[in-house]
Amino acid sequence: MLYVIGLGLSDETDITVKGLEAVKKSERVYLEAYTSILTVGKEKLEDYYGKEVIVADREMVESESDAILANADQVDVSFLVVGDPYGATTHTDLVIRARELGIDVQVIHNASIMNAVGACGLQLYNFGQTISIVFFTDTWRPDSFYDRIKENADLGLHTLCLLDIKVKEQSIENMARGRKIYEPPRYMTVNQAVEQLLEIEDNRDSGVCTKDHLAIGCARIGTATQQIVAGTLQELLDVDFGGPLHSLVLIGKRMHEMEAIFIRDYAVNKESFDAVVKEKYQ
């Protein structure tokens, strides 16, 4: 049996009891370690489970899935995913491959940012499609998600923006020379995301994410140090959100009064929050 197990959002105790039982009876345990992170590392998980955890990077999951699945038709193998297993496309590939090989698959769900973002006070059914913002480089400044944000905004819906994570990336020079030297991991901050959004707004100019647009910066949702701050994009530029992971929610015009009451508690500046709500959200 292949168990695909969500670990939730925070530490080793966010696994479900069912998930922990599956891990304990598994012969091999893999940890997918490139689409998200917990607040604890592999060593902590190994202590907690009482067994070895094999870190699976993107290369391994995408091109060596058969090694992960080896003899999983006869023994139990666990594949651990931060959040919920169906958060990223890459895990779907693994499930499809297991099916092709005739291996039984059991998915053990958990919280992910896709539902835990409800903690910010916005109702989940008022969100439109979710988008991902990737790090700009000098030569690559993708902005196609701007159209998605606009589609949501035109309907008055909120947009959850997932922020880029770069783990085990090579510099162009190291890649060219075939040197397996990796850059330190990078996690996009709310501030960086806002900066990029404002740059795109300057270019596209459809009024979708202007400086006075209301948004909510979220850091470490579901952990003990969770931080939620609401304000205009301009205000959020200067808020220190601390360590990763961060995400950003753009508030849609259909914001309900009840949502506004909940969120006001998180406002950088309650007066400016009230003023923007009054002027633009009613």
Added chain:
Amino acid sequence: MLYVIGLGLSDETDITVKGLEAVKKSERVYLEAYTSILTVGKEKLEDYYGKEVIVADREMVESESDAILANADQVDVSFLVVGDPYGATTHTDLVIRARELGIDVQVIHNASIMNAVGACGLQLYNFGQTISIVFFTDTWRPDSFYDRIKENADLGLHTLCLLDIKVKEQSIENMARGRKIYEPPRYMTVNQAVEQLLEIEDNRDSGVCTKDHLAIGCARIGTATQQIVAGTLQELLDVDFGGPLHSLVLIGKRMHEMEAIFIRDYAVNKESFDAVVKEKYQ
């Protein structure tokens, strides 16, 4: 401390280890029992936790929240919610009330249908807003969610439809006579939801959920008896999905090839699935 704890989707072992620890140290444990259900009842949970579980119905949560919160500034109180705590507005109310009373609140997240629906093979970021379909009565046949489905469909996005649950409802006669006699619980099936959608489509006639529209019926997602069936709405009318809870996903035109491959495995009829995909989804 008030702990608001998600129980996940299936049975007593879907609670997180962190959630279970909080329950064990709580002086009182409430179970919200009207927006969703587990596959096990209160007695099973009591056995598992080794303590009494107080069932909180809608009336109690909405009008007696102060009783639930009594002395929670001094002792630990757990409020259990099937799925994730932020799935329903009513729990937000409880958190707001606790804040007003100066009670610390810790939310312990879990899977909910909002993210676990990824199990059907559609990518979560391709979903638009989520809607709820309520039971039609002879005199009340609400269809405002049709506009929401249309908004999603116009963008090519998928729509998750949550289906109605009627727990502890009184008949009009019993209500009029003030008799606290309750009807048996009712859970909307995929078939009933499809029937209502087709009736609304007949009236509104915007081509949003016609008989040949592709959809996925989901039953008991995240449980051992999970059932996922894809087909046209016409085909899903006659599929037996078994016991609750059910939900329905309307597939948007932007369906990715990868999504289609995954879903094809669930098709009632692979030939008709392929034909509709070819005709309407490319």
